[in-house]
Amino acid sequence: MNTVKTGTHDFVVVANRLPVDRVTLEDGTAAWRTSPGGLVSALHPLMQASTGAWVGWHGAENEVLEPFHEDSIDLVPVPLSSADVRLYYEGFSNSTLWPLYHDVIVPPEFHRTWWVAYREVNARFARAAAGTAAPGATVWVHDYQLQLVPKMLRDLRPDLTIGYFDHIPFPSTDLFAQLPWRSRILEGLLGADLIGFQRASDTANFLTSVKRFLGLTPRKGEVRRPGSGRSSRAQTHPISIDAAKIADLAASPAVQDRARQIREELGNPETVLLGVDRLDYTKGIRHRLKAYAELLEDRALSVGQACLLQIASPSREKVDSYQQLREEVEGTVGRINGEYDSLAHTAVRYLHHSYPTEEMVALYLAADVMLVTPLRDGMNLVAKEYVQARFDGGGRLVLSEFAGAADQLGSAVIVNPHDIDGLKASILEAVNMEPTEAKRRLVSMRRNVQDHDVARWSRHFLTSLQETQDDDASPHAGGPGATGTPGRGAR
Incomplete structure (x- = not known):
């Protein structure tokens, strides 16, 4: 018999982080501020319309907080110790799973102590969600840090409707085979009624791994567990942005x-090229800098005529591979500027900062060419933000074929960033593109972004989640109603 204490919330989001940041006000007191981001924008109205709660870590190590209410959302903090952050987050999540799921650009590390911590922290999140959700509630679990939570939550609360969304790529079967705990991860994900992925290839990779490592045969994206009376579905649900806010x-x-x-501060070059990335080895920043340096060396571009503005926001600075990447990128920028700068102009303006959304949109408007060239990316929302910001039709987008956004933004200049000669040619194509052609491409991409914004993404996912319950007619049917608005299911 289920003895887990139930909560009162009809709709529960579970993510590694809460949607708030702690800030210090002018008078010295501490307060909470809603975090920027599309996920928060998409789910905030749904939580306000229902009895919603968000379960996640509040960002401070070795601190236990009671649940609190902020900006119309009930927040349930999950505590993490310094050891949890080191082993579960920096270790298994970001030094095992992240590189493995991003095509082993950096070799993943496999340590049993990291796995133990990952399992224990996932169990903590599952218990917090189980104690927050009302009978028959909908719970939506997010991202690779919490892949065990769906099954753990299912075991604790079989009455719940559970969705999971993977924000990063899911690896090919041959890569996933390297993971010693591959079957446990798959079983964890199959605890969800609906498992969502960014790209059709990610969905296919997951289903192939289920067949190979669990011996289950998916049919039309559905995986049935013999004797369980329930099934899980894997579907493609590409995420998007808050298009109206950017516009x-x-x-x-x-x-x-x-x-x-911004253009004046850069010396008013003819062409501003812009890269905006987290400082991560998956983003292709080194390849981009190499291609740009060769264009300067070939005199296809010249300093003063062109300037590359590269924003690289800090990321996982305690992880060794990220520290090494920062040294390499900053060293490369220094060499390029040392060789090609003039007294009046700089070749590369490099900024290792994060910026608010208002400043990002200003950067988009200032840039003639946006370079989004990751080696592997689940989606890349910067590409969609740039397209949406350029209402004047003047921007040009160079986009990696290995970003999920390439599936929706096919009118961009699509490039393989591993091909440096091809990347150089694509940059020149964008720089020299006729204005009428640039506008035609941009209008097409903006229409796609506007028609498929983040609110539509969340509605479609939750509607699909409801459909899994309607089709199965299972005892734990419930969750979002026909319009995708979460609510209590049948008791």
Whole structure:
């Protein structure tokens, strides 16, 4: 008999982080501020419309907080110790799973102590969610840090409707085979009624791994567990952005003034090329810098005529591979500028900072060519933000075929970033593109982004999750209603 204490929330989101950041006000007191990001924007209205709660870590190590209410959402903090952060987050999540799921650009490490910590922290998140959700509630689990939570939660609360969304790629079967705990991960994910992925190839990789390592045969994306009376479905649900917010900011006179100021600060070059990335080895920053340096060396571009503005926001600075990447990128930028800078102009303006959304939109408006060239990426929302911001039709997008966004933004200049000669040619194609052709491509891409924004993504996922319950007619049927709005299921 299920003895887990139930909660009162009809809709529960479970993610590694809560959707708030702790800030210090001018008077010195601490407060919480809603985090920027598409996921928060998409789910906030749903939580307000139902009795919603968000389960996640609040960002501080070795601190236990009671549940609290902020910006119309009930927040349930899950504590993490310094050891948890080191072993579960920096270790298994970001030094085992992240490189494995991103085509082994950096070799993954497999340590049993990391796995033990990952399993224990996932169990902690599952217990917190189980104690928060009302009978028959919908629980939506997010991302690779919590892949064991769906099954753990299913074991604790079989009455729940459970969805899971994977924000990063899912690896090919041959790569996934390296993971010693591959079957446990797959079983964890199959605890969900619906498992969502960014690209059709990710969905196919997952289903192939289920067949190979669990011996289960999926049929039309559905995996049935013999004797369990239930099934799980894997579907493709590409995430998007808050298109209306980006459009509103791009239309703001203050943001437009800031865009003009940015170009002036760069010396008013003919062409501003922009890269905006987390400082991560998956983002292809080194390949981009190499291609740009060779264009300067070939005199296909010249300093003053062109300037590359590279934003690289800090990321996982305690992980060795990220420390090494930062040294390599900053060393490369220094060599390029040392060779090609003039007194009046710089070749590469490199900024190792994070910026608020308003500043990002100003950067998009200032850039003639956006370079989004990851070696592997689940989606890459920067590409969609740039397209949406350029209401004037003047921007050009160079986009890696290995980013999920390439499936939706096919009118971009699509490139294989491993091919440096091809990357150089693509950059020149974008720089020299006729304005009418650039506008035609941009209009097509903007229409796609506007028609498939983040609110539609969340609605479609939750509607699909409800359909799994309707079709199965299972005892734990419940969750979002016909319109995708979460609510209590049948008791």
